[in-house]
Amino acid sequence: MTAVRRSVIEAHVDHPFDWGGTPTGRFLEALFAAYDTECVRYLVLRNYTRWPADFGNDIDMVIHPNDLQLSHAIVRRVAAEAGLPWRVRYKRSSHVTYYLPPALADGEERGLLLDFRTDLVHRGFIYLPGELLLRTRRRQGAFYVPSPALESLAIVLHYVIDLQEVRPSYRERLRDLGIGDPGEFQETAEAVLGSALGRHLTTLVAHEDPADALPLRRRLLMACAWRNPKAPLGWLRCRAGAGWDRLRRLHRPPGHLVVLLGPDGSGKTTLAKELHDRFAPTRIPVSRIYFGAQKPLLPTRRLSKAIRRRLRRQLPKVIKHTDRRGKLRGLAHILADKWLRYLVNVRPRLVRGEIVILDRYFYDFVAFPHSFVRRPWLRALAFRLIPRPALAYSMRGDPAVIAARKRELTVAETARQMTCFQSLSRHLPLLELPSDGDAIEVADRLSTQIVELYTARRSPARLPGQH
Numbered sequence: 001m002t003a004v005r006r007s008v009i010e011a012h013v014d015h016p017f018d019w020g021g022t023p024t025g026r027f028l029e030a031l032f033a034a035y036d037t038e039c040v041r042y043l044v045l046r047n048y049t050r051w052p053a054d055f056g057n058d059i060d061m062v063i064h065p066n067d068l069q070l071s072h073a074i075v076r077r078v079a080a081e082a083g084l085p086w087r088v089r090y091k092r093s094s095h096v097t098y099y100l101p102p103a104l105a106d107g108e109e110r111g112l113l114l115d116f117r118t119d120l121v122h123r124g125f126i127y128l129p130g131e132l133l134l135r136t137r138r139r140q141g142a143f144y145v146p147s148p149a150l151e152s153l154a155i156v157l158h159y160v161i162d163l164q165e166v167r168p169s170y171r172e173r174l175r176d177l178g179i180g181d182p183g184e185f186q187e188t189a190e191a192v193l194g195s196a197l198g199r200h201l202t203t204l205v206a207h208e209d210p211a212d213a214l215p216l217r218r219r220l221l222m223a224c225a226w227r228n229p230k231a232p233l234g235w236l237r238c239r240a241g242a243g244w245d246r247l248r249r250l251h252r253p254p255g256h257l258v259v260l261l262g263p264d265g266s267g268k269t270t271l272a273k274e275l276h277d278r279f280a281p282t283r284i285p286v287s288r289i290y291f292g293a294q295k296p297l298l299p300t301r302r303l304s305k306a307i308r309r310r311l312r313r314q315l316p317k318v319i320k321h322t323d324r325r326g327k328l329r330g331l332a333h334i335l336a337d338k339w340l341r342y343l344v345n346v347r348p349r350l351v352r353g354e355i356v357i358l359d360r361y362f363y364d365f366v367a368f369p370h371s372f373v374r375r376p377w378l379r380a381l382a383f384r385l386i387p388r389p390a391l392a393y394s395m396r397g398d399p400a401v402i403a404a405r406k407r408e409l410t411v412a413e414t415a416r417q418m419t420c421f422q423s424l425s426r427h428l429p430l431l432e433l434p435s436d437g438d439a440i441e442v443a444d445r446l447s448t449q450i451v452e453l454y455t456a457r458r459s460p461a462r463l464p465g466q467h
Contacts, residue, residue, distance in 0.1 A: 017141035020052030024112050027082055027100065028059070032143045034074045040067045043137045043144040045154065046173075058097075058113035062130045065118040072096075075114065084112075085455040092241040093124050094234070101454065105278040105447040113283060120154060122161045124238025126231045127224045128154055132188055148180030153188055156205055160217050166210050179206050193223040255285075255350030256453055257387065259361040261424070262395030263417040265405035266435040272359045274443045275450065284454050285354040289345055292360040297344060298337045322412045326369045338362055342387070355450060362386045367420040383427045390453055392428055393446075394421045397435035 019025030035042055041064035047056045063071050072088075075098055079086045089097045096116045102109035120128035133154065136147040146154060152174060159166050179185040179202065190198030197219060204213050225232050260268040272288045279286035293305075342362075349356050365373055365382065372378065399415040409417070424430050433442055 017143075018052055019142075022052065022055075023082075023084075023102070023109065024055045025052050027078065027084065027112060028055075029142065030078045030082065031075065034078055035071070038070060038074065040064075040071055040074065041134050042067070042071065043133060043146055044140075045133075045146065046151070047169075048140060048143070048145055049173075049176075055112075058115050060115050061117075062120075062133050063116050063118060064130070064134055068096075068116070068118060071116065085451055087455045092238045092245065093121055094118065094238075095121075099283055101282055101284055101451050103448065103451065104444060105275075105282055105284070105451060107278045108281060110281050111283055120157065121234070123235055123242075125161075125221070125224070125235040126228055127157050127161050127220070128192060129228075132191070136184065147184065148177045149182075149184040150180070150188060152177045152179050152205065153185055156201065156210070156213055157192075157220065159210075160213050160220060164214065164217065166214070171210055174205070174210055182206065192227065193220060194227065197223050249351050249353075253347065253350035254353045256355045256391070257346075257350070257361075257389035258355060258357045258450060258453075259363070259389040259392045260357065260359055260395065260433075261361060261363055261393065261421045262435065263367070263402060263414045263421075264408045265402045265414070266395035266397060266418075267439070268359045268395055270439070271433070271443060271446070272357045274439070275357055275447060278443065278447050279355075279450070284451070285352065286357065286450070287349055287354050288357045288359070290360065291338065291341065291346075291358045292364075293334055293337070295341075297340045298333070300333065304333070319407060320409050320413050322369075322410065322416050324369050328370060328372060331365060331368050331370065331373070335362065335365065355454060358389075361389070361392075363392075363421070363424055366424060367417040379427065388428065391431065391449065392424070393431050393433045394418075394424065395435040396422070396432045397437075401436050 017029075019029045034040075043062050045060040045062055047060070050056065076086065079100055083103060084100045085103060086098055086100045089099075091097065094117060098114040098116070099111060100114070101111040117130065119126045119130045120133075133146050133150050136150055137144045138147055139145075145151065155170050155174060155177075159170050182202065185205075186198060186202040188198075189201050192198070193201065197216075201213060201216065201220075204216075260272055262268055269290070272290075276286055276288040346356055346358070362382070363386070366379070396418060399411045399418065403409050403411045403414040422430070422432075433446070
């Protein structure tokens with residue numbers, strides 16, 4: 001073992017830190033220990049004073065550019081050892097963001113967000129080189145942080161250039177830090193901004209209200225651009241790349257569809273709501289939409305439903321049976337309304353990268369009571385036109401138990417519809433869910449599959465009752 005590596009490990013041992021026993025704390029403890037062992041040059045940029053009581057929304061870190069690839073390998077290795085899935089996003093601004101969601105969404109655990117950068121940037125515009133921060137870093141327990149002077153300067157430049165406002169947490173932190181070592185603060189500010197502006201900023205931060213620095217934004221940007229001609233080019237590349245990314249997302253949305261199919265009473269709505277509630281605390285964007293016929297957008301569909309509601313007040317409720325025959329114009333009307341709702345309510349969420357859980361889908365047409373929908377050429381055409389879901393589930397159970405829940409279908413009609421939905425397995429991968437099994441176990445395993453879908457690392461596991 002080299003002397004340098006031995007020294008950093010001894011420094012790590014000599015500065016114990018209480019990580020709080022949380023999944024986030026255990027992961028960070030292992031990550032920083034691995035960084036020390038493999039001599040990764042890094043620092044935690046801000047908010048570390050609240051650890052381990054509060055790890056905040058994310059962990060902001062600066063990594064030396066020569067150690068960035070090694071850092072990626074360590075993060076993935078530590079995540080694998082902890083049994084945590086991960087998803088990485090390379091931003092146009094040069095940030096690299098790792099999200100480690102909980103392996104099982106339980107409605108409480110949030111997951112961990114790690115934001116890595118080599119420099120402090122605003123939309124690709126470098127305003128504080130990371131080399132200056134790493135050069136003067138210091139030990140804070142089990143990890144490295146900026147020197148007080150550099151942390152103060154980073155906060156000031158961040159809220160002036162990035163946010164254009166002073167958050168209360170920044171005011172509080174600046175009161176604690178001051179400007180650190182005045183000579184170090186002014187020397188770094190002059191190196192980045194020039195002598196006159198660097199001295200002026202030092203005076204403002206040391207003796208005035210932090211908000212007094214906000215009017216300097218334009219001068220700060222021009223000074224950074226003058227001393228680093230690559231910064232404006234980075235900003236232009238970032239803006240052009242972001243525009244291209246928006247166009248690409250419109251053409252090929254990055255979100256995913258999760259579809260629940262089955263007859264009335266099979267538990268689709270209950271399961272969709274349970275999954276949505278479980279993912280609400282996490283950073284995995286999951287939304288739930290009912291895609292049945294009860295919430296139409298077409299004016300003609302709303303009118304026809306209003307007329308039927310008035311008639312049903314005078315007529316007794318009829319339980320649907322296998323002998324009934326639907327009208328094709330009614331099916332066409334329903335599918336037109338579904339397409340409108342897909343374009344208005346579903347596709348924009350997919351463009352934003354959400355996972356959309358749909359209670360019912362276009363595939364309901366296979367259970368429509370008309371012989372025309374069973375023609376092979378019609379089904380082949382429909383499956384070419386219908387957007388393909390990432391995961392499709394068919395609810396299966398005892399027809400008598402399912403029919404008794406809502407009393408809208410006869411037992412025979414319930415069994416017929418389940419058979420129709422199972423026939424979809426000839427056209428797409430279809431997973432079966434037990435509608436009368438352990439609801440908690442089904443929700444646990446289904447939430448695990450959604451996490452795997454979001455992180456896109458391996459194929460989903462099989463569920464109980466799946467064939």
